[in-house]
Amino acid sequence: MRRSxxxxxxxxxxxxxxxxxxxxxSSKKSSGSTTTSSSGSTSNVQTSYSNGTAAKGGTYTxxxxxxxxxxxxxxxxxxxxxxxxxxxxxxxxxxxxxxKHAGGAEGNQLIGDLAESVPTPTDNGLxxxxxxxxxxxxxxxxNRAVTSKDVAYAMNRLADPKxxxxxxxxxxxxxxxxxxxxxxxxxxxxxxxxxxxxIVFNLTTKTGDFNLRxxxxxxxxxxxxxxxxxxxxxxxxxxxxxxxGPYMIQGADKVSLPCASLKPMAGYSGANGQKMILVRNPNxxxxxxxxxxxxxxxxxxLINSNADDIYAxxxxxxxxxxxxxxxxxxxxxxxxxxxxxxxxxxxxGDRTWYLTxxxxxxxxxxxxxxxxxxxxxxxxxxxxxxxGPLLGSIATHIAPPVMYNNGLSExxxxxxPGHTGDVxxxxxxxxxxxxxxxxxxxxxxxxxxxxxxxxxTRALDNRMVPVIQADAAKIGIxxxxxxxxxxxxxxxxxNKNVPISERPGWGKDYADPYTFFGELFDSRALIPSGNTNYxxxxxxxxxxxxxxxxxxxxxxxxxxxxxxxxxxxxxxxxDRTTCWENLDKKLTTQVVPWVPYLWANNVIIVGPKxxxxxxxxxxxxxxxxxxxVSQK
Amino acid sequence: MAFYxxxxxxxxxxxxxxxxxxTFVVFYVLPAGDPALRFxxxxxxxxxxxxxxxxxxLDQAWYIQFFKFIKTFFIGDQYGWPGLGYTFSGQTSxxxxxxxxxxxxxxxxxxxxxxxxxxxxxxxxxxxxxxxSVTDRAAMGFALFGISAPVFWLGLMGLYIFWRQLGxxxxxxxxxxxxxxxxxxxxxxxxxxTLAMLYAAFYARMTxxxxxxxxxxxxxxxxxxxxxxxxxxxxxxxxxxxxTPIVTMFGLDIALLVGGAVITESVFNLQGLGYLALxxxxxxxxxxxxxxxxxxAVAVALMNLLVDIVYAFLDPRVxxx
Numbered sequence: 001m002r003r004s005x006x007x008x009x010x011x012x013x014x015x016x017x018x019x020x021x022x023x024x025x026s027s028k029k030s031s032g033s034t035t036t037s038s039s040g041s042t043s044n045v046q047t048s049y050s051n052g053t054a055a056k057g058g059t060y061t062x063x064x065x066x067x068x069x070x071x072x073x074x075x076x077x078x079x080x081x082x083x084x085x086x087x088x089x090x091x092x093x094x095x096x097x098x099x100k101h102a103g104g105a106e107g108n109q110l111i112g113d114l115a116e117s118v119p120t121p122t123d124n125g126l127x128x129x130x131x132x133x134x135x136x137x138x139x140x141x142x143n144r145a146v147t148s149k150d151v152a153y154a155m156n157r158l159a160d161p162k163x164x165x166x167x168x169x170x171x172x173x174x175x176x177x178x179x180x181x182x183x184x185x186x187x188x189x190x191x192x193x194x195x196x197x198x199i200v201f202n203l204t205t206k207t208g209d210f211n212l213r214x215x216x217x218x219x220x221x222x223x224x225x226x227x228x229x230x231x232x233x234x235x236x237x238x239x240x241x242x243x244x245g246p247y248m249i250q251g252a253d254k255v256s257l258p259c260a261s262l263k264p265m266a267g268y269s270g271a272n273g274q275k276m277i278l279v280r281n282p283n284x285x286x287x288x289x290x291x292x293x294x295x296x297x298x299x300x301x302l303i304n305s306n307a308d309d310i311y312a313x314x315x316x317x318x319x320x321x322x323x324x325x326x327x328x329x330x331x332x333x334x335x336x337x338x339x340x341x342x343x344x345x346x347x348x349g350d351r352t353w354y355l356t357x358x359x360x361x362x363x364x365x366x367x368x369x370x371x372x373x374x375x376x377x378x379x380x381x382x383x384x385x386x387x388g389p390l391l392g393s394i395a396t397h398i399a400p401p402v403m404y405n406n407g408l409s410e411x412x413x414x415x416x417p418g419h420t421g422d423v424x425x426x427x428x429x430x431x432x433x434x435x436x437x438x439x440x441x442x443x444x445x446x447x448x449x450x451x452x453x454x455x456x457t458r459a460l461d462n463r464m465v466p467v468i469q470a471d472a473a474k475i476g477i478x479x480x481x482x483x484x485x486x487x488x489x490x491x492x493x494x495n496k497n498v499p500i501s502e503r504p505g506w507g508k509d510y511a512d513p514y515t516f517f518g519e520l521f522d523s524r525a526l527i528p529s530g531n532t533n534y535x536x537x538x539x540x541x542x543x544x545x546x547x548x549x550x551x552x553x554x555x556x557x558x559x560x561x562x563x564x565x566x567x568x569x570x571x572x573x574x575d576r577t578t579c580w581e582n583l584d585k586k587l588t589t590q591v592v593p594w595v596p597y598l599w600a601n602n603v604i605i606v607g608p609k610x611x612x613x614x615x616x617x618x619x620x621x622x623x624x625x626x627x628x629v630s631q632k
Numbered sequence: 633m634a635f636y637x638x639x640x641x642x643x644x645x646x647x648x649x650x651x652x653x654x655t656f657v658v659f660y661v662l663p664a665g666d667p668a669l670r671f672x673x674x675x676x677x678x679x680x681x682x683x684x685x686x687x688x689x690l691d692q693a694w695y696i697q698f699f700k701f702i703k704t705f706f707i708g709d710q711y712g713w714p715g716l717g718y719t720f721s722g723q724t725s726x727x728x729x730x731x732x733x734x735x736x737x738x739x740x741x742x743x744x745x746x747x748x749x750x751x752x753x754x755x756x757x758x759x760x761x762x763x764x765s766v767t768d769r770a771a772m773g774f775a776l777f778g779i780s781a782p783v784f785w786l787g788l789m790g791l792y793i794f795w796r797q798l799g800x801x802x803x804x805x806x807x808x809x810x811x812x813x814x815x816x817x818x819x820x821x822x823x824x825x826t827l828a829m830l831y832a833a834f835y836a837r838m839t840x841x842x843x844x845x846x847x848x849x850x851x852x853x854x855x856x857x858x859x860x861x862x863x864x865x866x867x868x869x870x871x872x873x874x875x876t877p878i879v880t881m882f883g884l885d886i887a888l889l890v891g892g893a894v895i896t897e898s899v900f901n902l903q904g905l906g907y908l909a910l911x912x913x914x915x916x917x918x919x920x921x922x923x924x925x926x927x928x929a930v931a932v933a934l935m936n937l938l939v940d941i942v943y944a945f946l947d948p949r950v951x952x953x
Contacts, residue, residue: 073721073723161683181677181679234687235723272719272722272908273722304805305899305907306900306901308788309803309899309901486915489666493666527676527678529666529681530669530681
């Protein structure tokens with residue numbers, strides 16, 4: 001009896017273990033490349049979605065992963081998070097310049113939003129005059145017409161660092177801007193408002209993309225009677241945004257001025273909160289807005305700490321949209337199920353992901369080593385780590401082709417079969433390097449061993465690092481990997497002297513290549529903390545000393561592209577585009593700061609109740625002003 | 633006893649201050665980069681970074697920040713006492729944030745602790761009484777499963793089966809009992825059971841082992857010899873002696889869960905204190921981490937004291953000077 005009991009117990013244990021393994025097995029299988037199968041294909045994945053007639057009404061619910069992550073508590077003056085821009089620009093604010101809230105090249109075309117039209121600069125490109133549309137009003141609790149002075153107020157707020165602005169540097173071309181930043185003036189002298197419907201900007205230098213700069217949310221009008229309640233309190237206005245758009249924060253009609261009695265609007269509980277609810281702005285005039293459709297009556301953005309649950313709820317119809325990143329197993333599920341596939345949507349994200357190499361640190365201070373890295377890295381394997389072809393196309397130069405209206409789409413100076421790397425080509429490049437004195441084709445010098453590589457701690461990084469390590473080892477470079485949560489703050493600190501990192505990605509702020517080159521490669525933008533010119537292009541010993549960058553290494557002979565940037569910045573139209581294309585080629589082949597590997601797509605899954613969905617190319621998010629949801 | 637309690641409370645303050653001090657030091661010793669950078673945009677100017685550091689109080693030495701924190705804690709701030717400062721990310725009152733999130737964690741602990749205590753002790757008793765039977769084997773098999781199965785896996789499997797497939801659970805999220813008691817229960821029963829399974833398993837084993845040991849004591853043999861029923865022997869004599877380590881464990885487990893039910897809170901989207909602390913750590917939001925650490929340290933210290941007091945009542949041999 002006892003023996004048979006033991007056997008029975010053993011059998012139960014085996015069955016239990018098998019069940020446990022089955023439960024865990026699916027997750028193990030999903031960790032590899034999953035975008036294709038015998039019955040599924042990533043081709044024909046849609047960029048937009050339509051299922052029935054888009055009608056007014058309903059609530060559009062979005063699952064937001066972990067926390068809002070706002071950079072300035074949703075205050076438009078300092079808010080720099082892409083997802084926040086999608087909400088602000090589609091639903092809450094109307095800057096002078098705007099977009100059609102569509103995907104692709106059409107979505108990056110500038111239109112007049114608060115302004116009647118896109119102006120042509122005068123005075124040899126130094127003056128921009130905007131005429132405001134009539135009939136645009138602020139929502140509650142202000143309830144009055146928007147004037148040019150409200151735009152000027154927003155710009156002055158952006159110029160003052162104490163108000164939390166995070167991209168004021170784009171507007172330093174306006175006369176008098178820097179004086180406000182330095183505390184020497186209260187208002188920007190180069191901004192004038194001759195009447196309530198006209199605002200004029202006088203610049204110090206020709207800036208061909210100035211109209212694009214006036215399309216960012218911080219430039220949208222702010223009523224001073226509310227803005228002044230938050231002087232010196234960056235971020236606090238985010239809970240009391242006065243809308244000029246089709247929606248407002250729920251509860252905006254329940255708060256009142258003056259400042260002493262102004263309470264936060266109930267619909268948004270702060271950056272650490274769990275929800276944001278937007279309802280229709282009663283003062284919004286649809287006839288003034290050709291491109292926003294504004295179908296739902298309400299938008300609910302709900303925080304959810306469980307990414308799997310977000311997708312489960314999307315599939316179950318409890319969420320209509322999400323801001324998370326689908327795991328390979330979720331993508332595989334949608335790609336292989338014909339009933340789900342139409343709701344898997346993929347759009348070009350105007351973003352490059354890359355390995356950054358520090359031009360001052362061995363062995364990457366040798367251009368041949370940097371070129372060899374471009375030739376040896378298996379970019380296809382890195383893309384598989386991301387989730388496969390659905391997640392983007394292989395990057396072959398600095399800025400995505402869409403930034404050049406699809407120019408340079410075939411440009412690949414480091415072409416290898418299937419983008420998997422080429423040992424022979426890479427070795428040939430290494431042989432020309434000073435770190436291969438024996439001309440073996442491998443980096444044999446001690447500087448090539450144990451090179452510090454900074455990685456982040458996400459699952460994606462854990463998949464990518466082994467690929468990079470294995471590939472670099474083929475040309476004799478070995479890494480000491482240091483995984484840091486939030487690796488950006490480390491690689492942005494120049495005195496850390498990080499030789500290489502796999503973490504960075506860069507997306508446009510607006511549809512002009514300047515937003516890539518100006519911040520990433522201009523030595524005048526080098527700063528000790530928060531630096532984004534990770535490769536230290538253009539650094540000299542004098543710059544290092546003057547700006548106290550703390551860089552140690554080889555600072556001599558680092559190429560600079562400042563002159564090229566300035567030349568391109570002054571141009572307009574196709575001349576400008578061609579100029580940026582040439583700079584891209586120069587950087588890719590003559591400076592070689594990066595190994596670009598992915599132009600990422602933005603993959604979004606929508607729920608079964610959605611009847612209409614489009615992508616907003618400007619903010620790289622859902623075009624909330626275009627979506628519609630069934631009310632059944 | 634009163635003097636003992638007073639002395640313990642004094643040492644509680646010392647321990648909590650030490651915990652806060654260590655947390656401060658850890659934040660500055662670990663090479664996680666400048667927290668101000670996380671709240672600046674792309675390409676912040678040095679002026680902007682300095683303003684952010686000043687606003688967040690990061691421009692002062694860590695020990696000055698520490699003493700300021702201690703001072704605000706005792707004096708309070710505009711949101712009341714204790715003063716726990718403001719989050720870096722949203723300049724939200726940490727005290728308000730903790731007060732808002734605490735009910736989720738406390739209700740999670742309350743519900744699951746009742747389940748694990750009742751089920752764990754019951755299973756342990758049955759297992760001890762029916763030693764080496766099929767019931768005992770099954771109970772210990774459950775204990776092995778409960779201890780071995782990861783909480784996140786249990787949670788995800790539970791959601792898949794009871795929410796997606798059977799519709800017996802309302803899924804993830806939290807509904808306050810003041811809004812809807814039905815909604816509250818339908819959301820909470822699954823996280824209660826999930827969290828309780830691990831602890832029930834430990835308690836079942838602990839109860840079984842202790843009870844078996846106690847049932848072998850001479851006084852139990854005497855009780856049986858005097859003609860007491862087996863029910864009286866177990867529940868009136870043996871169980872009381874067996875429960876003293878259970879009480880200790882129970883108090884500490886509850887205290888640790890105040891800041892530590894991170895996995896359950898994440899899987900079930902409860903966004904309680906554990907999740908708040910985790911998010912704060914990941915985003916280098918020092919005030920948030922400090923607030924939850926402080927609360928957890930106080931909870932552990934006070935529960936320790938409470939457990940010792942209850943111990944004295946349970947075991948007459950224990951007296952405190």
